[in-house]
Amino acid sequence: MTILFVVTCSPLLILSNVHSSFSLSNYHSSVKTFKFNATLAYDFIQKQVDLGSRYPGSEGIEEVRHLIASELLPTQNWVIIYQNFSKKWDDQDVILVNIICTPISPNFTQPFFLLMAHYDTRLWADKDPDLSKRKEPVLGANDGASGVAIALELGKTLFKEYNYSNFQLVFFDGEDQGQILGWDWLLGSRFYVESQEFKSQNLSFAILLDMVAGKNATFKREKYSDQYAGTLVTKIWNEADKLGFNKYFINQTGSRIIDDHLPLIENDIPAVDIIDDFVHRFKPWHTSFDNMTFIDMHTINAVGLTLESTLIQLLTSEGWLTNLTTINYQTNFLILNTLNFFILLASVTSRCKKRLIYRYNLNLKD
Ligand code: 1BN
Ligand code: ZN
DSSP states (O other): OEEEEEEOOOGGGOOOOOOOOOEEEEETTEEEEOOOOHHHHHHHHHHHHHTOOOOTTSHHHHHHHHHHHHHHTTTOOEEEEEEEEEEEETTEEEEEEEEEEEEOOTTOOSOOEEEEEEOOOOSOOTTOSSGGGTTSOOOOIIIIIIHHHHHHHHHHHHHHHHOOOSEEEEEESSSSOTTSTTOOSOHHHHHHHHSHHHHTSOOOEEEEEESOOBTTOOEEEOHHHHHHSHHHHHHHHHHHHHTTOTTTEEEEEOOOOOSTTHHHHHTTOOEEEEEBOTTTTOTTTTSTTOSGGGBOHHHHHHHHHHHHHHHHHHHHOTTTSOSOOOOOHHHHHHHHTTTOHHHHHHHHHHOOSOOOOOOOOOOOOO
16 A cells, blocks of 8 residues: 655745765865765654664654654655555564655656665664573664665755755665564565556666664675676765775675665666675674664764765766756746746746756666
8 A cells, every 4th residue: 555645845944954064175176065964864863763663563663754754844845655565473464664755846757766774673682792682672773773864864965955856765664674573674675676666667776775874884895786786886985985985985895785775686776785894893783782872973974975976976977967958947837838827926936946957868787
């Protein structure tokens, strides 16, 4: 079942983003100022953690669904689709919900790429060193909340600051319950790739964020990503290097990781998983230590800025966007809508900005 919400609000409620003060001279021969706001992303991790554990069927997971929708409200003009399915846990039916968020804009054609994260947290801390805690739920500050927060903040930035809308944020449920009560991993993303919402669109690539805010995080080139989306992986890791973030983005092939990017790769979409090396380094993984004390603003900043920079280059540079055409949206609008004066007037007052429509033909497949 699919439930659709159009989230809109008065222009008076639009909040202005606080811009990142991080800027680099000599970067591509110009001063580059970034818009991604690491503080807001950090705060959104905190807000999720404040709801407690967010495993399927919990009160916390219900609340985080509302939290995500309410976060998009001030930025106006997002459509939110709740994609529901159910799964038996013991004898109980548990409802799982994928959340698909799309910015609405007149230049909307087809979603072009996805920013993805899982928002469920693990029912049991089954890797906790203290055996008595292994049946306690995980708080998932890094494993759950961090990916959601950075993807959400990046999505808001692309839409609001760059006026870019041909993408979706997809937040998966049921990623993190593998080997508990007979469940498998990746339930939400497996359901998503079978859905009409996925099949009806013509995606070029997807980026998954998982465990992206830990202290001293190290992101190696995850093996499936490298194999099936190597061009995009290289682009992201090179960009991180240029920005001075190579202590986080290590330019080496890492492990093969079962994660929510796999169902997309299996469906021929180049997908990259940015994930901390949880086996060797992220010791709080699936333990009671995955809480706010481990979350680090520098890591959030490195991930956010690297992706902002990579995506903006990818979407604007002529090497990646071919057949680029620029259309003055208002001029076009005027010509096309002379018969509908009132619609035009409403539109011009709410959106009197010059808009660019990019026509592109981007091939990221390896
Ligand atoms: C990612 C975050 N995963 C779990 N929490 C996926 C995973 C599944 C990682 C199995 C290792 C093994
Ligand atoms: Zn996990």
